[in-house]
Amino acid sequence: MQLQDQTNPSKSEIWAVGGGKGGTGKSFLSANLAIALSNQGKRVLLIDADLGCANLHTCLGIDYPESTLSDLLTGRIKRIEEAIVPTGIADLGLISGAQDILEMANPKYAQKMRLLKQIQELDMEYIILDLGAGTSFNILDFFLIADQGILAVLPEPTSIENVYRFIKSVFYRRFRKIAREDSVREIIARAMDQKNENGIKTPYDLIEQVARMDGAVGEQLKNEMYSFRPKLVVNQVRSKDDITLGFSMRSSCTKYFGITVEYVGYVEYDDHVWQATKRRRPMLTEYPMSSSARGIHKVADNLVHHKQLTIDYLVKTAPRR
Amino acid sequence: MKPLLEQNFYEVFEISTGATRAQIDQAYELAKKTYGDNSLAAYSLFDSEERKEIIRKIHLAYETLSDENRRSQYDRDLLGLAAPEKPASSVSESVKTAPVVAAPALPKSTGETMESVEIESLTGLDLRQIRERLGIPLQEIANKTRINITYFQFLEKNQFRSLPPSVYLRSYVIQYARLLGLDGDRVADRILWLVEQSRKPDPI
Ligand SMILES: Nc1ncnc2c1ncn2[C@@H]1O[C@H](COP(=O)(O)OP(=O)(O)OP(=O)(O)O)[C@@H](O)[C@H]1O
């Protein structure tokens, strides 16, 4: 579902971290993945795209900066460079977001695209977006624009349900952008309604129905489904079952949505994380040898090399108690 | 990916056709866990009926893929894959000469043969069951007959009102039934009768 052209090889790669529910570790993952990459000598820009609820600067132990993403979106400042603040970590810069709702920008789609295009032209290798909670259009659009959309999930029912809802929202948002015909849009809107009477239960049914109305659009939707490959990270893992959950979610998504979800890794529940949080320091710099640090490095490695966990991994890892 | 209904046994387990026995066993264990009663991953996407259906399909797939002979036969007959290296003695005569998806390919142990299907009382659901027993993906029938797969999906779900007019339908059903080793004309008679019933106005 990448929207930008693939012609510029030096273009930086955008990762977006989302997943619906609040508190699943999106900011934790964003900050620490960024640090993991910069530790490997990569030039990284971290962007707090949690418009209205920004707190990445706190995770990194820096004060709320003067200029933010909102200022770029509202046009108060023109040059992106002005909004980048150093983090004290080599090769890692931060653009903060708006801290409260009043300052929050509500950018138009084209505006967001333009901004991201500019950001991509900066001399960076990786750009990491912390999307914040929810399924607002801003969040969905940023997720769609990203080269790698990362979903942070906790091994608990509400978080899992939210991730599924997030996936559904993301590609229905995309579908609506493709479908121009009112009649097709109508079908898509109705499919979003759980209790629709057309018998549209799954995205498959939706696509079949659309294909019958308009073959070309149906074909396009199918292609979108194929190219949409969100990455899954299970955070705060406490047991082997929690690790297995990632594989189960991957399978369920394939069977239900017809999409390929890649399980790129998990991070153990680790007291070092809140110890670091309390001190307003990033976990990876404070406790580089901790179990959660190991998880972060593995996830970063899989994302960089486009790899994922395989089921025989479950056999190889001894149960942890 | 394709809907479950159309998936072949490898797709059911989300493994490659070259998967080892160990990988198949792992995928089977994972699938049972994923779609079982205590699963956190599946309950919000599939209701309990649907999960039962998936589990049924998983067992069906495992029955074939865990049995070396049945698996290689499945590979050859249904997926058109080259037979893996194996001693010639393990390939029985009937297997070598078995026509594509013919009834004799059914293992005796399932206790269900073509003869036990009463065509006079058969519905779309039975057709689906027969097809799955044979391990034939719906997509394959669609490819072979060049008929839109959605018609077969409606047929197998008894959604008769969504099927095309009888003039076309008859030939579709005949082709479908023959690929399952059934008597095409008799199955078509039965299905067209069902379609006719469904198209009668509802009694007030
Ligand atoms: N692996 C972990 N082990 C222990 N604690 C963790 C772990 N991951 C995250 N936490 C803690 O969980 C809390 C929520 O994390 P975080 O703020 O990153 O979530 P978020 O998804 O960004 O939340 P929001 O939706 O509010 O932006 C934090 O206090 C963090 O320290």
Ligand SMILES: [Mg+2]
């Ligand atoms: Mg956050």
